[in-house]
Structure formats: structure tokens, C-alpha cells
Amino acid sequence: MADMTVQSLSATSLRRRPSIGTLKFAESIFIPVAALLASAALFSVFLLFLGKSPLMFFQLLWVGGFGSGFSLQNTLQRAAPLILTGLAFAVPARIGLTMIGGEGALVLGGLSAAAMAIPLVTAGVPAFLTLPIMAMTAMLAGGMWIGFAGWLRYYRGVNETISSLLLSYIAIATMNFFVEGALRDPASANKPSTMPIGDAYRIGSIPGTEVHWGLAAGLVLAIGLHILMTRTTFGFAARVTGGNARAALAQGLPVGRLIVACTMIAGACAGLAGFYEVAAVHGQANASLVAGYGFTGILVAFLARQVPLAIIPVAVLFGALSAAGGIIQRRMGMPDATVLVLQGLIFVVLLTSETFYGRIAFLQPKRAEDRT
Amino acid sequence: MNETLQDSALITALIAMLGGAIRVSTPFMFVALGECLTEKSGRINLGLEGSLVLGAMVAYAGSFLTGNPWAGVFFAGCAGLVLGALHGFICKLPRVNDIAIGIAFMSFGTGLAFFFGKPYIQPQAPRLEAIHLGDWTGDPRLAQALEVNPLFFVGVALAVFMWWAFRNTRWGLIVRMTGDSAPAAKAMGVSVDLVRFIATAIGGFMAGIGGAFLSLYYPGSWNQGLSSGQGLMAVALVIFARWGPLRCILAALLFGAAGALGPSLQSVGISQGYYFFNAAPYILTLLIMIASARSKVAAREAPGELSITK
Numbered sequence: 146m147a148d149m150t151v152q153s154l155s156a157t158s159l160r161r162r163p164s165i166g167t168l169k170f171a172e173s174i175f176i177p178v179a180a181l182l183a184s185a186a187l188f189s190v191f192l193l194f195l196g197k198s199p200l201m202f203f204q205l206l207w208v209g210g211f212g213s214g215f216s217l218q219n220t221l222q223r224a225a226p227l228i229l230t231g232l233a234f235a236v237p238a239r240i241g242l243t244m245i246g247g248e249g250a251l252v253l254g255g256l257s258a259a260a261m262a263i264p265l266v267t268a269g270v271p272a273f274l275t276l277p278i279m280a281m282t283a284m285l286a287g288g289m290w291i292g293f294a295g296w297l298r299y300y301r302g303v304n305e306t307i308s309s310l311l312l313s314y315i316a317i318a319t320m321n322f323f324v325e326g327a328l329r330d331p332a333s334a335n336k337p338s339t340m341p342i343g344d345a346y347r348i349g350s351i352p353g354t355e356v357h358w359g360l361a362a363g364l365v366l367a368i369g370l371h372i373l374m375t376r377t378t379f380g381f382a383a384r385v386t387g388g389n390a391r392a393a394l395a396q397g398l399p400v401g402r403l404i405v406a407c408t409m410i411a412g413a414c415a416g417l418a419g420f421y422e423v424a425a426v427h428g429q430a431n432a433s434l435v436a437g438y439g440f441t442g443i444l445v446a447f448l449a450r451q452v453p454l455a456i457i458p459v460a461v462l463f464g465a466l467s468a469a470g471g472i473i474q475r476r477m478g479m480p481d482a483t484v485l486v487l488q489g490l491i492f493v494v495l496l497t498s499e500t501f502y503g504r505i506a507f508l509q510p511k512r513a514e515d516r517t
Numbered sequence: 518m519n520e521t522l523q524d525s526a527l528i529t530a531l532i533a534m535l536g537g538a539i540r541v542s543t544p545f546m547f548v549a550l551g552e553c554l555t556e557k558s559g560r561i562n563l564g565l566e567g568s569l570v571l572g573a574m575v576a577y578a579g580s581f582l583t584g585n586p587w588a589g590v591f592f593a594g595c596a597g598l599v600l601g602a603l604h605g606f607i608c609k610l611p612r613v614n615d616i617a618i619g620i621a622f623m624s625f626g627t628g629l630a631f632f633f634g635k636p637y638i639q640p641q642a643p644r645l646e647a648i649h650l651g652d653w654t655g656d657p658r659l660a661q662a663l664e665v666n667p668l669f670f671v672g673v674a675l676a677v678f679m680w681w682a683f684r685n686t687r688w689g690l691i692v693r694m695t696g697d698s699a700p701a702a703k704a705m706g707v708s709v710d711l712v713r714f715i716a717t718a719i720g721g722f723m724a725g726i727g728g729a730f731l732s733l734y735y736p737g738s739w740n741q742g743l744s745s746g747q748g749l750m751a752v753a754l755v756i757f758a759r760w761g762p763l764r765c766i767l768a769a770l771l772f773g774a775a776g777a778l779g780p781s782l783q784s785v786g787i788s789q790g791y792y793f794f795n796a797a798p799y800i801l802t803l804l805i806m807i808a809s810a811r812s813k814v815a816a817r818e819a820p821g822e823l824s825i826t827k
Contacts, residue, residue, distance in 0.1 A: 301807050304810075307806065440624060480632055486625075489567075489621065489626070493603075495621075497607050499612050500611055500612050
């Protein structure tokens, strides 16, 4: 939207300067990258204080994340749910909502997919029917869940950040309730789980790799939602609402329906991530679903500045961080929460960097020329 | 009278709930009072969950290393203070969104606590001692329910003090003014950023103490699953309490009772749906938020500068 208002200006007054659109784009790359580097520097100081080698840390991060075919596939495997949960934050963010319930929608999506699988698998319904039904159930469950928070926001005025996070806790409690109770597979003694869907129903890998199809789904959805949010009337209306909800109402835009639609899309993305966790990774629903993908997805979306396409590379980056966690833990003798500290640090630095937009001199159009 | 009470499972459950409400409510109360102060100054700190978890870890480590649980409580407050001060400092930069920064601090504080807390999961640290208020009743259930931690009374005293200070002191007036209208505060020569910075930092201190209660008294050990969103629920609780410190006590007790529902039903042998009852505080919070969101009374008492009510 900014590009449009700005391009008409650039033709008139700005010679020998890049257009304002280009500058804005450069700014939106430069500041997040600088924030990442600053976080890395701060984290290095943190490591030095602990007597660990930052050099070794980043080397291991590279080796564990991208160093070999195996680690690269591990990275992509972990990036898949992050793309989806990143989208679950980014889409509502475009309409002006801070929706942090991705974790809950993922868990609930996984649970409902696994629950749906039980009768279908028992009845021997073929996999090509069962899996789409499971996926639809997961998307519906996730969509309703976050959609509910969106509905509460518009029609009841309930703050969506708190309500979506509360819904996450409720979703996790709901999963525990069913997994420990009605849906518990008696064979799962140590770790209460639902009935395994069985190898015949597992989603395989993308041919030639060991990465499950969730990655492909994430890529398709990221591209699709990017087009939806930037190239369609729906996306335009959503962004107008995000920019100024009152103006949107005054224009007669169906703000309530837009909000519910965006939040349902978001929940469906996170629910789909839950489906892939069940159908491709764990084979059943249990506490492993609560792996923090939903929360890391928020960070991914912030770093991607809520641009669906940009979520893909950022999700890969954080997938690598998570994939390298194990090797860092073993080789450097550091607790598994190391990754959490780094993520939290990036989060804080990144949001602090918001303050630099419009304030870095060489990325700003020359205002003085306009006045003379 | 005791004979009639002894057999009744309902009474047992109710007494367990009373004791549970007092126990479970204390961390809620501290976080809510901290959040109340922060919100009164016109800013919201969702990161108190991070302060709470970090406080719990630091308190346990402090108590383990010094042998004195009260030293742990103090360190926990300081840890919360640091996180709160950082939040307050970053939020005063232009264009920074206080809600988003709060989410970041939630994950940063939790990450730090898990990182440094790893070595303290196993060892036993000295815990806070309770005051036995119920021994005179002669009923073991009541005696157990009335074992109240001194921090509970500290919290109540703090709430009363805040209630009094908001109304009767110059500082209270300055905080309320900053929260209601930043331009008015500026016109009076008050530094809005400074007031909010201090309010957020002190709010973090209180949340840290709430965390200390978790690890040093109830549940009374440090592990990664210690907090389950108490810091966040406290934010909703403050809205429910309509920014009144005294109402924060009542709201905290209500939340405590909801949190004690599952365990107290279990104490009389009803274990079915334990996990469902675990969700009770969240569901209660959500219902309360739905009920109070459009409430005219709440709108009248909300600090005018608060982004969450706009």
C-alpha cells in the first residue's frame, strides 16, 4: 500500500535517488538483518561470560543446520511447521491483530486429526481418503479455534492477544484430557497417546528427500497467502482494516467478516501444521505436539515483517537453529534451553529495532529537496 | 461439630479448596498487583510471565546457594526488576509496541530461567515456612488449609498500601495521571517515560516475588513446568479487578479457587476430568474477559492511555 502512494511522489521530486519504494524495501531488509547480527553479537558476549566459544557455537549452528544433507533435511523438516505457524501469526497481523494462539491451534489440529483417524483407520478406509479428511478436520478445528478469538475481538471487544493465549492453554489442557482419558491407547504406557495411525497411513517424504510433505504445503500456502494478501481485493480490504479499522468501517468494508476470515485462515494454517506433526512425524497425538512451534512461529513472522513470502527463508533459519540444538547441547555441554535464550534475545532485539524505521539517514528519501 | 464434618466429602473438598485458594492465589496476587501498578501508569507488560518464571528460578537458586529462602525471594524480585526495567526502557523508544515487547520478554525470561535453572532441578533448597493459623481448630484438614505463607499477608498488605497510596499520595496521583492522560502529565511537568519506567520496573519486582512463591512454597520446587500462564492470567485478572488493588486480592482468591478445583476434587477421590479442571482457571479468565470487555463500569475505570482497552 505504501508503495502506491509513494511511487507517484518519486517521479516528481527525487532525482538520482532510489525510489522511495526501493528504499522502504531496503530498510525492511536492512533493519531485521542488523537486528539478527546485533542479537548474534549480544549472544556472543553472553557465551563469553559463560566461558564458551562463540565461534564454536556459530560453527556448530552451521554444521547442525546446513552442514550436511542430513542436517539440511532435519532443518527443512523443522521449518515446515514454522512456516505454517508463522503464517498463523502474520495473516491476522496484517489486519491489525496480535494473535498468539498458534500453539493451541496446532495442538488442537493434531488432536482432532488423530481423533478422526481412529474410526477411519479401524474401519480400513484407504489412506488417500483418510488423510485428506484428517487434514480438513485439523484445519477446521484450528480455524474455528483462532476464528473464535477473532470473533471475540470484533463482536465482543475482547483483547485478542490474551484470549488467544488463554485458548492455547485450554487447547493443551483439552489434548491432555483426551489423551489421558477417552482417546488413550491402552498400549501407550509411558507416554499417554492416541492410537497410532500406523505406517500405512503415514504421510511419506517428498521424493528424493526425507522431508515430509508439510514443507510443500507450507510453501504452497505461503505463496498462496502472499498473493491473497497483496494481490486481491480481499487482501487489500484486510490491509486497509489493519491500517485503520475506523476508516475501513466508514468505507463500508465488512470488517467483522474480514477479521473472522483472516483469523480462521490463520488457525487453519496452524491446524494443518498439527496434522503434519501427527500424520508425518509422530504418528499419533501426544504431549510431543506441544513443542513450541506456535511460539517460535510468532518470532518467525515478526522477523519476516508479516510478509508471507519472507516467512519461508526465516522459517528455514529458525528450523536450522532448532535442528542444531542437539549438537550444540552435546558438543558444548550447554542446556537445551540455549536455543530458547537465543530466540528470546533475537525477539527482544528485533522488536527494539522497530524504533529505527524512518530514522536511518541513508535509507530515507531526501526531504529537504521537497521543500526547496 | 467436628463429628458431623468428618464424613462429608463435600466439606473436605471445600476446605481443600479454601486452603488451595489461599495457596494458589498468592502468585496471582503479586503479579496482578505489579501489573496493576504498570497499567495504572498507562503501559501494559505481558512479559510478567517471563519475570515470574525467572523469579521462580532465581529464588530457588538463591535459596539453595545462600541457605536463606528470604534471600531467594529478594533475588527473585531483583531479577523481575531487571526484566521490568528493560521492558520499561525499550517501550519508551518511539514506534515500539508494548504488547509485542511483552511477548518477547515472556519468551526471553522463560528461556533465561530454563537455561540457568538446569542445575537446580535436582537439589533441595530451603523453602519458606508457613504460619500455622489453624492448629487451634483441632481439625487436621482445617489446620492444613490454614497453613498460610507469610508472603500472602505481605501481598495483602501491599494491596492495601497501593490502594491507599493511589488515592492519598502525590506519587499515586502522578502514576494515575500518567496513566489517564500523558499530555496532562506532561503539562504538569511530569516525565511520562520516567514514571512508566519506574512503574514497570517495580511491577517486574512484584512479579518476581510471585515467582519466588511458586518455587519456594507451593508447588515448592523448581522445574520447567512450574508456571502455567499465571503471569498472563494476572493481566486478565487486573482487567477483571478494574485496576483496583483491593479487588485484585478478591480476584486472585477467585482464580486461586478455580486453580485449586482439580486438586481438591482429587483429594476426595474424584480424579475423573482432572485435566479438564486444570483448564478451569483459563476458561474462567476467558469468560471474565468476555463479560467485562464491553462493560461500562470497566471502561470508566480503565486508565485512558492503556493500549489494551482501546
